[in-house]
Amino acid sequence: LAKTTQPISMDSYEGQEVNITCSHNNIATNDYITWYQQFPSQGPRFIIQGYKTKVTNEVASLFIPADRKSSTLSLPRVSLSDTAVYYCLVGDPYTGGFKTIFGAGTRLFVKA
Amino acid sequence: AAGVIQSPRHLIKEKRETATLKCYPIPRHDTVYWYQQGPGQDPQFLISFYEKMQSDKGSIPDRFSAQQFSDYHSELNMSSLELGDSALYFCASSLQGAQETQYFGPGTRLLVL
Numbered sequence: 484l485a486k487t488t489q490p491i492s493m494d495s496y497e498g499q500e501v502n503i504t505c506s507h508n509n510i511a512t513n514d515y516i517t518w519y520q521q522f523p524s525q526g527p528r529f530i531i532q533g534y535k536t537k538v539t540n541e542v543a544s545l546f547i548p549a550d551r552k553s554s555t556l557s558l559p560r561v562s563l564s565d566t567a568v569y570y571c572l573v574g575d576p577y578t579g580g581f582k583t584i585f586g587a588g589t590r591l592f593v594k595a
Numbered sequence: 596a597a598g599v600i601q602s603p604r605h606l607i608k609e610k611r612e613t614a615t616l617k618c619y620p621i622p623r624h625d626t627v628y629w630y631q632q633g634p635g636q637d638p639q640f641l642i643s644f645y646e647k648m649q650s651d652k653g654s655i656p657d658r659f660s661a662q663q664f665s666d667y668h669s670e671l672n673m674s675s676l677e678l679g680d681s682a683l684y685f686c687a688s689s690l691q692g693a694q695e696t697q698y699f700g701p702g703t704r705l706l707v708l
Binding site: 515517524525526527528529532541568570572574576581583584585586587588 | 599627630637640683685687695699701704
């Protein structure tokens with residue numbers, strides 16, 4: 484399983500764009516990159532998934548460079564309610580088995 | 596839309612007792628995962644099941660066991676409970692071929708006294 488590295492914490496203010504970068508230098512050819520959001524005492528919630536280039540949904544965008552050794556989760560115009568822990572996971576959703584490893588996530592604090 | 600259901604939501608046990616946590620996956624999901632999350636820690640993968648067969652094991656203690664039943668619900672059995680077992684236990688479900696897109700339940704908060 485590819486190891487991921489993220490910043491331990493980030494601070495932002497309401498209305499700003501937040502970019503959280505995840506490093507995954509040993510990502511395999513068949514691996515996808517998935518981001519989860521977790522609020523205190525709640526289960527993680529799927530945000531977005533991508534393989535290459537750019538993926539966008541109603542919540543966030545995911546930017547993946549050509550070498551795929553890193554990825555950036557972009558949250559547009561954050562609000563106080565976006566304060567949470569964000570996890571980057573790398574794995575093969577089709578043949579990679581069913582073992583999911585959550586690394587140390589990024590604790591995002593959004594201030595008023 | 597139906598979500599993952601876990602029961603009980605809260606459980607208080609004493610050391611050396613046993614506990615059984617239940618998980619009901621989203622309908623038509625064939626894969627179930629169990630995670631343990633201690634205070635201030637990241638979720639730790641315990642075990643997963645696909646089509647009622649154990650598929651992968653993580654850091655699950657030998658005192659714990661789990662299974663997935665014919666209706667795809669899963670149970671995590673915990674014996675000889677220790678103080679360190681106090682944690683949030685999450686169950687998640689997914690479709691095979693979409694293992695990275697897991698839907699998590701609300702969790703069971705276990706307190707061992």
